[in-house]
Amino acid sequence: MSIDNKHIQNIINAKNDSSLAIFVGAGISKSSETESFKLPDWADLIKDLKTELDIQDEFDFLKIAQLYYLEFGEFIYYKKLKEYFPDYIKPSELHKLIFRINPHVIITTNWDNILERTIEENAFIYDTISSDTDLTRSSLQNKVIKMHGDFTNNNIVFKEDDYINYQLNFPLLENYLKSILSTHTVLFIGYSYNDFNLKQILKWIQKHSEVRPPMYLTTFHKNDTSKKYFENHGVTSLNIANEPKSLINFASDYSCKTYSFLDRINNQNESSVVKSESLTLDFILSKLKIFSSLEGLLLDQIQTAFSNCGFLFDEDERPILKFYQGELTGDYDQTRRNIYQNFVSILQVIDEKEKKPSARLIDIFKILSKSDIKGIVLRKEEKSPYREWYIEFSKYLGKPNSDRKEKHLNFDYSNINKSNNDVIDLLEYSFNLQQIGQLEESFQVVEEAISLCLKQRIYPLLFVAMYNRNSLLWKLKYSLGKKDIREKFSEVEEYDLKERFYNLPQELRVAIEPIYNFVDESSIISYAYRIAEDLKKTEDSKRTIESGGMVFGSEVTKYASRHNNLINFVLRNTIMVEGISAFKSINRHFVVISLHRQVQQSEVILTQTELFACIKYIELKDLKVIFNDFYNGSDKSGKFRITETEREWLVNNVFRNIVKLFLSSQEIFNKYDGYIQNTLLILSVAKHSKKQFEAIVKIIARIIAEGNNTFSIFKSINLFLGIQYNLFKSEIEPAILLEMIENLINRLITKKFNGHEYRAITTNELNNLYIYAREKEVIFDNYSMVDRLIGEIKDYNISDKIEVSQNLLLSIYDMSTERVKELIKDFILKIDTKKEKELYKRVIFKLTLAIYGLKDVDKSLKIDLDNYLSELKEKKIFSSALFMIKSQIEYLNQKDRKVLTSQLDEINKMIELHENRENLSIF
Incomplete structure (x- = not known):
């Protein structure tokens, strides 16, 4: 890079950092000249003053102005000077360009109002400061400083007294200028080497500021002596004589060259x-x-x-x-x-x-x-x-280091390392703590990361860290069931990301804007909208293809690439965005788009990123809708395939790690419950090798044996088993089936359950497990375990006793040895059903016993059923229990045991009447 280009780049960097001050001299005002209008220069003005004073041998400009003031008084003095600077002077394109560069401060020694008119006519956001009062009232960051006053305030600096008393007349302005000159890169334009004001400014700067950023002076004529003089005062000369002529016509070459030079600054020196x-x-x-x-x-x-x-x-x-x-x-x-x-x-x-x-x-x-x-x-x-x-x-790049993202894709938050001097490590540490539920610890670490970002000026990661802090703070403030934590963080304030963003220098704002928008969630919402629009297009394409049409320009790989890029960005930078609904929508849309674009394929495959998104960012209810076609009896059932590589990753990394996190979590409600259910749904619709299926089942067996708060997971396990059997006839080793059943029974015996889990076990939410066991002809012979279970059940109230007997004991009855069957039968037949107040429970239990051949359909059952039906009629209500009772009676009748025929007819009429009422329409 040439020396001149290096200096220009310094000016550009200062512009981008909002630390550029441009001094505007009289030469810039002359760019407003036309063929019919010319501005006089200082020599013309002084010559005119000297003529009126009738003095010839005085060459001190300040003294001449002072003498004129003393001789003719203030009124004539100001009137004379204003004649040289009429209000009708129009700004030139050069004036506009100065403002487009957007320097933090524009300082001028000119008295004319051209800069003010430029602001007014072009809506530039600058405050004009001509006095201390103006400075105290200023609210904008960017300012035009008329350091020598103006005619509006009658405070121009020209005569000798003005310079001598400057500190007294402009104390605030002087201090402000000192701070600007001490902290800003300065560019002088419109001044010549011989400019009186420029020399006065240099003396003033030298007097008040010893160490400061660079200063530059644009010159049009080469003068080595003057150049050295200015260098001695800390000013570097930049000769603009060789600048190309601008496309805009000016009255002078100087204005043309100055415009070209400034245009380089404005356009980042790109030419x-x-x-x-x-x-x-x-x-x-x-x-x-x-x-x-x-x-x-x-x-x-x-x-x-x-x-x-x-x-x-x-x-x-x-x-x-x-x-x-x-x-x-x-x-x-x-x-x-x-x-x-x-x-x-x-x-x-x-x-x-x-x-x-x-x-x-x-x-x-x-x-x-x-x-x-x-x-x-x-x-x-x-x-x-x-x-x-x-x-x-x-x-050309070496082998990449181990990717942090890979661990996150694996749901692996182990081996957490913390480095107090590495922002990335701190953010990673905080992210991992948050993932395992240690929110307070995560909050403390992210605050350390913020401090380090500020210290090291790592602004992109600062906004990531501040966003993560806000996300954690919200969770801590509204922590479920933890009043002490809520109170502890109730007064802690969130960071205003918008305020922090707009306090950054312009260059940083431009560069960081995509990050800021993302963590400010505005771009997430916008992104979600765009992807929703893309989803509509793919849905239209899907319908066209399914109806036999053709679609062109499908951009097959674009969406998968964009999705992968989004997930990589979030995981690699450890952004805690998973709870944002718009972000979840984006991931859901990407997955559906991927399925739509494979509508013509014989098999459908999702990438690792898409599978990960299904598990982590999509709700189970939405995932069931997405995968419905692959398991619910459509022509696509069983057509979903997971590649060998992804299956290995999904089972041996993802599923194992999620279950490990779930089992080790101390939280009553944790997100791994949902992750397990989503993983099971995905695994359920794909065919697995015998080895892989056994690996999945062993992990499921561990959940059954060790899990807490597993009601919803039990339902997902049941669905997995049902889909795998119906679609692929997948087989489970009898020993594993027996182990899972015994673990369920043992949880009741040892009372290792909560209310939800008790309901799951006793209402047969895992009925497909017993179906699998019967299909594999599993023999249950653990007499002592059943005996202990019955010992526990004996003390249950009648409703629970009936429920456990009906859904658990009878589920294992058919697969048990004769000795175990006798034990179960003996207990069940001793249950006094008369104590059950709910008639429908009595009826269903007695019908269940008849189905299992433990008891005949007797008079007491018929009486109970008749009483139940009469009760419903009398109260004019309908009960869904009728569907269960109907199916039980029909099952008995299929065995050539025509029973309860009149009651069945009555039940059918009641169901038909109910369904007809359901279908009524007022239209």
Whole structure:
């Protein structure tokens, strides 16, 4: 990089950091001149004053102005000066460009009102400061400082007394200027080497500020002596004589050259970048360096950083970056496209000649790889104009370190390491603690991460950390059943991410905006909307294909790639976003889109990312709807396939780890309950090898033996067993079936259950387990276990005694040895059903005994049933128990035992009447 370009880059960096101050001299006002209107220079003004004073030998400008004031008085003094600066002077394009650069502060020694008019006519957001009073009233960050006052306030600085008394007349303004000059890069424009005001400012700066950022002066004429003089005062001269002529016409070459120079500042010096390989690489890297602290990047971040680019998606569903050349897009910028084509040319040489990339190129490849981009398009292939040739990063990058994301995909939060000096490690540690339910500890660690981010100025991760803190705080404030924790955090305030974001310098805001939008949830909601729209399109395509039509341009791999990129971004940066409903919607939509785009396939497959999203980010009720076609009797039943690699991962990593976390959790309600159910549903609709199926069943057996609060999981286990048997006739070893049944019985005996689990066991939520056992001809011979169970049940109330007998004891009755059967039969027949107040429970239990052949349909059963039906009629109500009773009677009648025929007829009439009422319509 040349010295001049380095200086220009310093100015650009200051602009981007909101630390640029531009001093505007009289030469800028002259850009407003036209053929019919000319502004006088200072020499003309002083000459005129000297003529009226009738003095010839005085050359001190300040003294001449002072003498004029003393001779003619204030009124004539101001009137005279205002004649040189009429209010009708219009701003030029040069004035507008100064504001478009958006310097933090514009300081001028001019008295005219051109800068104010520029603000008013173009709606630039700046406060104009001409006095201390103006400064105290200012509320905007950006300011125009008229350090020599103006005619509106009658406080211009011109004569000798004004300079001598400046500190007295402008005390606040002077202090403000001191702070600006001590902290900002300064660019002087519109001044010459001989400018009196410039020399006064330099003396003032030298007097008040010893150590400060760089200062630059644009010059039009070369003068080595003056250049050295200014360098001695800390000012670097930048000669603009060789700047290209601007496309905008000005009355003077100076204005044209100044405009071209400032345009380079405004456009990030991009026109110069095109000409240099080194500058091109610096430019590309400068667009990406803000992201270097992140572990994962969104494709949108890359597209926002560069503009004029897009992505292709190859068969492996990974994106390839393409810089636009001739494509017409809304962000069209030819200069920037020229830079990118120069960059592509550099890559082509490396690719064709197999050169070793420079360190800067390796850094670029590494950062782009964080978004899973695998390469950059170089050209179209000659043999196929529809395919693109690209440079692949993996050829030049070493083997990546172990990916943190992989552990998260595996639901593996073990081996937590904490490093007090590494933000990523702290965020990872906090994330893992949150995943295992240690919210208070996680909150403390994320606060450490925030402090370290601020200390090390790692702003992208700062917003991730602040978002995670807010997420944790919300959970702690509204913690279920933990009053002490709620009280402890009730007064702790969340971070206002919006306020923090807008306090950042402009360059950081631009770079961090995609991250801020994501953690502020605005982009998540927007993303969810866009994906919902895409889902509608794929649904239309699906219907078209199913009806025999054709669909073109389906962008098959685009959605899977985008989904993978989103999950990578969240997991690698450990963003605690899983509870956001919009984020869940995005994942649900992505999965459904994936299924839709495979509508013509004989088998349907989901990627690892999609399977992970199904488990972690989709509610079970929604997942059942998504997978309904694969298990519920449609032509797609059994057509869902999990690849061998994904199945190995799903069973041996995901399922095992989730169950391990569930069993070790101390929380009454934990998220692993839902993860287990989702995993079981996914596993249920796919065919497994014998070995894999046995591995799944062994994990299920562990849940049955050790789990707590497993009511809903029992239902999912039951569904898994039912689907696997119906679709694939999957077999379970008798020993494992027997072990699971004995573990259920043992939980009742040892009272290792809560109310929900008791209901699950005693209401036969695991009935498919017993069906499997009967199919495999399992023999249950554990007499002592049944004897102990009956010993427990003897003390139950009558309703519970009937329920356990009906749903558990009779479930194992058919598979038991004769000795065990006699024990069960003896106990059940001694149950005094007359003590059961609910008639329908008596009836169902007696019918169950008849079905099992333990008792005949006797008079007492008929009386109970008649009384129950009469009760329903009398109360004019309907009971769903009638469906159960009907099916029991019909089952008995199928065995050529025509019983309760009149009661069955009556039940059928009652059900028919109920269903007809259900179908009534007022239309």
